[in-house]
Amino acid sequence: MNYDLSPRESAWRDEVRAFIAEHVDESLSRETREVGNEGRxxxxxxFLDALRDRGWWGLSWPKEYGGLEKTAVEQWIFIDEIETAGAPMLPLTATSVAPTIMRIGSEDQKQEWLPSINQAEIDFALGYSEPEAGTDLASLRTRAELDGxxxxxxxxxxxxxxxHMATHNWIAVRTEPDAPKHKGISMMIVPMDAPGVSVQPIWVWPGLRTNALFLDNVRVPRSYLIGERGMGFYYAAMALNFERLSIGSIGxxxxxxxxxxxxxxxRVVDGRPLREDPWVRERLARLQVEIDAxxxxxxxxxxxxxxxxxxxAESSMAKIHVSELTQRIADTGCEILGLxxxxxxxxxxxxxxxxxxxxxRxxxxxxxxxxxxxxxxxIIGFMGYGLPRK
Ligand SMILES: Cc1cc2nc3c(=O)[nH]c(=O)nc-3n(C[C@H](O)[C@H](O)[C@H](O)COP(=O)(O)OP(=O)(O)OC[C@H]3O[C@@H](n4cnc5c(N)ncnc54)[C@H](O)[C@@H]3O)c2cc1C
Structure with missing residues (x-):
């Protein structure tokens, strides 16, 4: 495999870097760390408005929906550059929900949802998990029944x-209670201002906010079930697949x-420059190798x-490596810099x-x-090596 970028890919990287040089400074990346996800x-x-005005919300979208149809390598370059610069990433509304609607939605549904996503008029929360359904998503219990x-x-x-910030929720619901559990789920859009929707904050230890969402006899139009009834488990997997490139990014x-x-x-600690300490130099060199990998x-x-x-298997490897490496960088940084x-x-x-x-954190x-x-x-075991699935 050749790890060099082609001339076209290099030109795209330069275009992204020029955009970043114009729109990103350290105060933006500091704001992202300080505000967390409590609000943008x-x-x-x-910055996100500037990306939208440039037409980059539709980076991966097909041209027929106003997208740029960039290759996966070009998308990877974009994500890598944006993250390395410390700028906010495109919202999952644009990179996961919209591409799924493009593939599974009816023409009417595409007309109804895609233009307002493209104009950043609406934003989605993603509602897959439940108290008893995380990894085992097919166990979810939220129900939707048709009434007229x-x-x-x-x-x-x-x-x-x-x-707490979204205008809509992209949720997986059980619509066929008698079907086998993987086949009884559908994907649905719920407006956050519909009567019966309520949100309760949950604070997790990095200081970030997430939420419990309660749906109490919420009425949504029949057409808000996206794609085919009973196919929601597979659509959720498709939407998660669209996140793959950014999940394993090292930026x-x-x-x-x-x-x-x-x-x-x-930095000088106890009268001695850190840069002269062999242990510090060795640890940094090891991390640099892992970052290049x-x-x-x-x-x-x-x-x-x-x-x-x-x-x-490859994207699972990237995801494991990057997530565990990030923890090692934090551990090493805390150790080197001390209290x-x-x-x-x-x-x-x-x-x-x-x-x-x-x-x-x-x-x-x-x-x-x-x-x-x-x-x-x-996944690496059964997709990469053909071992039996657990
Ligand atoms: C801060 C935060 C934000 C989140 N944001 C969202 C969001 O916006 N939308 C959303 O839908 N979800 C969200 N999640 C949910 C997240 O995706 C789930 O926590 C995750 O999928 C794991 O599910 P679980 O917590 O139910 O753990 P479980 O699935 O119960 O897993 C518990 C442990 O068992 C292990 N385990 C489970 N099954 C297997 C198996 N088959 N083989 C081996 N090990 C297994 C897991 O690896 C884990 O270590 C968020 C979670 C957190 C904490």
């Missing part, structure tokens, strides 16, 4: 992360690793996608702008977001 800050909103021209939806979703980890290296270059895994996944393959490296950016004496403690989420690492290891 003003800088993030301006409306669905009546009742149940509870868990970890519904964007619910964010690389950015914080660079900040750590910069700190090491200048992550880049190759990401690129291999993108190339396989462009060749028409289904690189499930002042573990403090919040606003504490006096904080090193590396408090990035290492932030990364330390955020990194564990990468290990289960988009499917837990235990499950990814299972």
């Amino acid at each position: 800050g003003p800088r993030a909103r301006r 021209d409306e669905w009546i939806v009742s149940g509870q979703k868990m970890w519904n992360t964007m619910a 964010m980890a690389r950015r914080h690793f660079r900040a750590l290296v910069n700190e090491v270059k200048t 992550a880049r190759m895994l990401g690129l291999e996944t993108a190339v396989a996608l462009d060749r028409g393959g289904v690189p499930a 002042n490296g573990q403090t919040h950016a606003q504490e006096p004496g904080a090193l590396a702008e408090g990035r290492m403690q932030w990364l330390y 955020i990194a564990p989420m990468l290990a289960f977001g988009g499917g837990t690492n235990e499950v990814q290891r299972d």
